[in-house]
Amino acid sequence: MKSVIVRDKKELKKALKSDVDEIVIENHSLEKKLKSVALIRKAGPYAIAAIVAAIPFIPFTGGASVPATMVSFMGASGAAASTGVISLMAAIGGIVVIGIFTDWEEVEIAGVFKLKRKRK
Secondary structure (H helix, E strand, C coil): CCEEEECCHHHHHHHHHCCCCEEEECCHHHHHHHHHHHHHHHHCHHHHHHHHHHHHHHHHHCCCHHHHHHHHHHCHHHHHHHHHHHHHHHHHCHHHHHHHHHHEEEEEECCEEEEEECCC
């Protein structure tokens, strides 16, 4: 199993596009944004679909429409989670974030946050 440690958004983007099986996150800010993805994933497929559908509009709205949509799915926590996902999309790209939703799972063990590639 290939593993890599990332400390910034640029390294994360590169790791997500590579063939690694595990990505260890060593950046608290980045970790918080990735945890937003997990929170939205737990809200269900409609919440994920809302985020994915909003990706093309983020440059035009500045992401303002996404938190409003997420509040309808998740309540107040949806706005905070969607803000994290929007900033992640801006940093590494919407298509890459969709890959996080579909191809990776989040794991936190003993305070270490990791992304593990889902088995197909």
